[in-house]
Amino acid sequence: MTTKDAIDLGEFRFESGESIPSLEVAYETYGEFTGSAESGCASEPEKPASNAVLVCHALTGSSHVARRPDAGGDTAGQARAWWGDVVGPGKAIDTSEYYVVCANAPGSCYGTSGPPSENPETGEPYGTDFPPVTVGDWTRAQRRLLDELGVGRLHAVVGGSVGGMNVLDWLRRYPDDVDRAAVVASAARLDAQCLALDTVARRAITSDPDWNGGHYYGGPEPEAGLARARQIGHIMYLSKASMAQKFGRRSAGREAVREEPPDPAAAFFPYREVESYLDYQAEKFVDRFDANSYLYMTRAMDDFDLSAGYESDADALAAFEGELLLLSFTGDWHFTVEQSEALAEAARSADVDVAHHVVESDHGHDAFLVEPEKVGPPLSELLSTGLGGRTISDTDAGTDEPSSFAPVHTSLFSR
Numbered sequence: 001m002t003t004k005d006a007i008d009l010g011e012f013r014f015e016s017g018e019s020i021p022s023l024e025v026a027y028e029t030y031g032e033f034t035g036s037a038e039s040g041c042a043s044e045p046e047k048p049a050s051n052a053v054l055v056c057h058a059l060t061g062s063s064h065v066a067r068r069p070d071a072g073g074d075t076a077g078q079a080r081a082w083w084g085d086v087v088g089p090g091k092a093i094d095t096s097e098y099y100v101v102c103a104n105a106p107g108s109c110y111g112t113s114g115p116p117s118e119n120p121e122t123g124e125p126y127g128t129d130f131p132p133v134t135v136g137d138w139t140r141a142q143r144r145l146l147d148e149l150g151v152g153r154l155h156a157v158v159g160g161s162v163g164g165m166n167v168l169d170w171l172r173r174y175p176d177d178v179d180r181a182a183v184v185a186s187a188a189r190l191d192a193q194c195l196a197l198d199t200v201a202r203r204a205i206t207s208d209p210d211w212n213g214g215h216y217y218g219g220p221e222p223e224a225g226l227a228r229a230r231q232i233g234h235i236m237y238l239s240k241a242s243m244a245q246k247f248g249r250r251s252a253g254r255e256a257v258r259e260e261p262p263d264p265a266a267a268f269f270p271y272r273e274v275e276s277y278l279d280y281q282a283e284k285f286v287d288r289f290d291a292n293s294y295l296y297m298t299r300a301m302d303d304f305d306l307s308a309g310y311e312s313d314a315d316a317l318a319a320f321e322g323e324l325l326l327l328s329f330t331g332d333w334h335f336t337v338e339q340s341e342a343l344a345e346a347a348r349s350a351d352v353d354v355a356h357h358v359v360e361s362d363h364g365h366d367a368f369l370v371e372p373e374k375v376g377p378p379l380s381e382l383l384s385t386g387l388g389g390r391t392i393s394d395t396d397a398g399t400d401e402p403s404s405f406a407p408v409h410t411s412l413f414s415r
Contacts, residue, residue: 001032002069002095006024006025006027006112007027007145009025009144009145012144014132014133015137016131016134018132020131023141024113024117025103025104025106025111025141025145026063026103026104027063027102027103027104027145028064028066030068030088031096031097031098032099033149033151035050050099050152050154051099052099052100053093053101053156054154055083055087055093055100055159055163056102056142056164056166057105058082058162058369059161059297060285060289061163065082065084066102082369083369085372086372091376092377092380093158093379098156098383101151105297105300107137108296109290114290115128115130115293127214127215128215128292128295130292133297133299134304135162135169135301138166139173139174140173153176153178154177154178156181156383157181158379160186161185161186161334162301162304163184164185165306167181168343169306171317171324172310172316172320175319175321176319179323180322180323181320181322181323183326184368185329185334185367187335187336187342188343189304189306190304197232201298202298204225205225207225209222210222211291222291227283227286230294231282236365237334237365237366238363242363242364243274245362247273249272251270251272252271312349313346317350317352318352322352324352325354325382325387326343326344327359327379328341328358328359329363329368330358330359331367334364337358340356340358354387355387359371
């Protein structure tokens with residue numbers, strides 16, 4: 001059973017204090033819900049178990065997390081299910097067993113209210129008149145959506161990248177509503193280097209003459225600025241090792257010629273494979289994403305700090321009584337292994353049952369999307385048996401040899 005829908009949640013007040021009269025949220029569900037509409041602490045035995053799993057998407061993802069038989073071509077602006085090898089019947093997040101919900105975040109451009117949406121007061125797109133959006137706003141919108149769907153307590157909430165920050169916000173904001181949580185390739189906050197790169201990416205958009213202060217709808221769009229922003233993002237998502245393996249210093253070949261060399265002298269030099277890749281990714285991205293939404297979503301990610309309003313990360317997690325799985329990847333410098341271990345230490349300090357599973361990978365930040373065979377087993381075991389289960393270790397991934405799952409309070413490099 002699958003659904004693709006949008007729901008009007010009515011007036012919504014953002015954390016900035018600004019509000020809009022109507023927040024529409026695009027969402028998809030997979031599987032059949034069994035459980036209680038009530039929310040409450042997972043440790044209360046009288047609360048019926050829920051099979052609901054909320055999946056939180058990454059920066060430019062959509063609600064289209066799994067493959068749908070009725071999807072056809074384009075789905076909410078993003079044709080390919082972004083975690084289709086992890087979520088689905090018989091897969092790690094098994095939709096024949098769990099009721100999976102994925103909602104597009106406010107501020108995005110895949111069906112949920114954001115800058116491209118119509119402002120009912122003017123009849124024109126909001127543009128940059130749309131209120132500032134935070135990760136907390138995403139969480140609050142998801143909670144209201146789940147209430148409308150009759151879902152109270154969640155069996156699990158799972159997310160990667162900034163979606164992992166969304167998961168962490170659930171644990172500090174609604175700790176009694178979550179039994180198990182998985183934070184994949186994420187952290188309690190961005191470091192200064194990533195903040196700096198996001199700043200440059202946003203400047204690429206806002207310095208594009210076609211940006212027009214964010215009110216470009218109906219006219220030329222800031223495609224050049226958005227393209228440069230996305231190229232910066234792709235560089236952040238890859239590791240040195242993966243770039244060396246994919247591209248090296250190789251020329252793209254005579255058939256891969258720039259449509260327009262950036263300057264006359266450029267025609268003398270080779271058009272390298274890495275340039276061709278970045279240009280291709282940029283061209284695809286400007287066709288599917290909105291420049292203002294990119295500004296809003298990156299600012300929400302940059303703003304997130306787990307400890308904001310608390311004495312520490314541990315204090316922010318202290319009310320959560322469920323189980324927490326952290327997955328990090330050795331080649332990821334966007335959200336590092338060390339950042340995940342710091343988060344694990346904070347959870348241990350708060351007496352949260354936590355396991356940190358380190359995956360050997362050269363794929364960089366993209367690993368959580370492109371290596372489902374390494375991501376899936378730990379998620380499957382968390383959902384089915386919790387942290388005390390067994391799974392395929394990162395060193396044995398892709399084989400049939402089981403090894404003990406990383407136990408609660410494991411050290412960083414335990415295997």
